[in-house]
Amino acid sequence: MFLEYYGLREQPFGVTPDPRFLYLSPAHREALASLYYGIEAGRGFLSLIAKPGMGKTTLLFHLLEKFRNTARTAFIFQTQCSSREFMRFLLAEVGFETYEQDFVKLHEEFNKLLLQEARAGRRFIIVIDEAQNLEPSVLETIRLLSDFETPRAKLLQIILAGQPELADKLATHKLSQLRQRISLLNGLMPFSFEESTNYIHHRLKIAGHSGAPLFAPAAIQAIAQFTEGIPRNINNLCFSALSLGCAVREKIIGLSLVEEVISDLDITKHQTELPPLSTSDRDALRMAANREVAGTPHDSPHVAENRVRDTLTPAEARAYMRQLAVQMKDWKRN
Numbered sequence: 001m002f003l004e005y006y007g008l009r010e011q012p013f014g015v016t017p018d019p020r021f022l023y024l025s026p027a028h029r030e031a032l033a034s035l036y037y038g039i040e041a042g043r044g045f046l047s048l049i050a051k052p053g054m055g056k057t058t059l060l061f062h063l064l065e066k067f068r069n070t071a072r073t074a075f076i077f078q079t080q081c082s083s084r085e086f087m088r089f090l091l092a093e094v095g096f097e098t099y100e101q102d103f104v105k106l107h108e109e110f111n112k113l114l115l116q117e118a119r120a121g122r123r124f125i126i127v128i129d130e131a132q133n134l135e136p137s138v139l140e141t142i143r144l145l146s147d148f149e150t151p152r153a154k155l156l157q158i159i160l161a162g163q164p165e166l167a168d169k170l171a172t173h174k175l176s177q178l179r180q181r182i183s184l185l186n187g188l189m190p191f192s193f194e195e196s197t198n199y200i201h202h203r204l205k206i207a208g209h210s211g212a213p214l215f216a217p218a219a220i221q222a223i224a225q226f227t228e229g230i231p232r233n234i235n236n237l238c239f240s241a242l243s244l245g246c247a248v249r250e251k252i253i254g255l256s257l258v259e260e261v262i263s264d265l266d267i268t269k270h271q272t273e274l275p276p277l278s279t280s281d282r283d284a285l286r287m288a289a290n291r292e293v294a295g296t297p298h299d300s301p302h303v304a305e306n307r308v309r310d311t312l313t314p315a316e317a318r319a320y321m322r323q324l325a326v327q328m329k330d331w332k333r334n
Helices: 026-040 054-067 081-092 103-119 136-145 162-168 172-183 193-206 219-229 231-247 257-265 279-290 301-311 314-333
Strands: 045-049 071-076 123-128 155-161 183-189
Touching: 026 054, 026 155, 026 183, 045 054, 045 162, 054 071, 054 123, 054 155, 071 081, 081 103, 081 136, 081 162, 136 155, 136 172, 155 162, 162 172, 172 183, 183 314, 193 219, 193 231, 219 231, 219 257, 231 257
Parallel strands: 045 155, 045 183, 071 123, 123 155
Antiparallel strands: none
């Protein structure tokens, strides 16, 4: 393990959503503030949508920590379920174990729990992670939960968090009523180079590092470029770089070491090879070339490419695309 070698108290690039390690980029800070004030204002439905690996779950755990002493909270991540299963998961999450199977009775039990918390002056917050996996019928069940209210306040605050597919579902006509109830919609953006640098240094500092930077600027630039500023990818690459650095006894993670890790993480090296073009494929390509479908010398590359695509027969098009795929693999290797 590299912790002792680099003077760290704990793992800085772990895979669990530990809110202590949350780095608030401008986009993350804005999303957190929006969700916090949405709950404070009793807006009912809120949403957080971002691509995988952007730190949604870590941010949500951090948010719930702020309400630990003033609200009853539930964090649901089992989203491939029926409406009945969802209600049972929800009740179990707040410590109400039940073997009840009747959906109406499950609904009634939850209503009682809400009223109990409201009388105690406590908010009730439900976070539903990976909500893109929910069936429309379950999303409709969740919408109906928001009907629990008094003339003066919502009894329940619900945060739907998920990947962009969640936005696709919410945009459908079938879920228009749910979409209309979502008063705040937030997103997260990949880190810039500067934010990636600050993110790496932040996590190392929380883990106990002090002194000179462990990663050279050129190494961080390569990390930011390869990971496209996605926190989960940064974590994986930095973990591997520190592991390799410890193995080869390098105190500073330099560019060459990061490039070696990037090469090791290149999944394309492990893909199956494309089979050679068949005789029929080669004949189709030859026929396409003989027909001079590439356009005139005055065509731009974009126009010529469109003309090729629009005039090839299906067989020629398949052969053409397979040839391009082979060329791309050769280009990547070189």
